[in-house]
Amino acid sequence: MEERKNAGERAVIKYKEGYNCAETILRAFRDELKLDLSDDSMKIATGFGGGLGQAGCMCGALTGAVMVLSLLQGRTSSAVSRDPAYNSARDFHQAFSDAFGASCCRVLNPHEFGALEQRKNCLKITARTADLLEQFLHDKGLVLQQP
Numbered sequence: 001m002e003e004r005k006n007a008g009e010r011a012v013i014k015y016k017e018g019y020n021c022a023e024t025i026l027r028a029f030r031d032e033l034k035l036d037l038s039d040d041s042m043k044i045a046t047g048f049g050g051g052l053g054q055a056g057c058m059c060g061a062l063t064g065a066v067m068v069l070s071l072l073q074g075r076t077s078s079a080v081s082r083d084p085a086y087n088s089a090r091d092f093h094q095a096f097s098d099a100f101g102a103s104c105c106r107v108l109n110p111h112e113f114g115a116l117e118q119r120k121n122c123l124k125i126t127a128r129t130a131d132l133l134e135q136f137l138h139d140k141g142l143v144l145q146q147p
Helices: 007-016 021-033 041-052 060-073 083-100 116-139
Strands: none
Touching: 007 021, 007 116, 021 041, 021 060, 021 116, 041 060, 060 083, 060 116, 083 116
8 A cells, every 4th residue: 555645745746747836735635635626627726826927926835725725614605704714814824924934935935937946945835835734734623634
């Protein structure tokens, strides 16, 4: 039986397949959590890479993580409270900022987009974000602990 990979390891695989930071997080957790998302719906994450289309704003790995949290706690009706999703997004943003010292892509990764240094640094940030999200989900009781 193959050993179960942690979230960071799964993210490295997706990133090396050519997905950007946001796509990587969403795809890694879709596969792990068996989220009901078609390949077509995964396109929603593409524009978030590089801090919103390489604008260098909010880190794409962070936005991908918030997409996962929203899939788990988001609402399908305006009659349902958005507080659980908002609280988790805010708390994860804080955890991310505490871990990295910032949440802005250009601050976290000042290298030119596409440069080898940028890609290596983004991979490290994305893998660590996946690990942070995995721990966050377990700590908040949003997923069952895997055997």
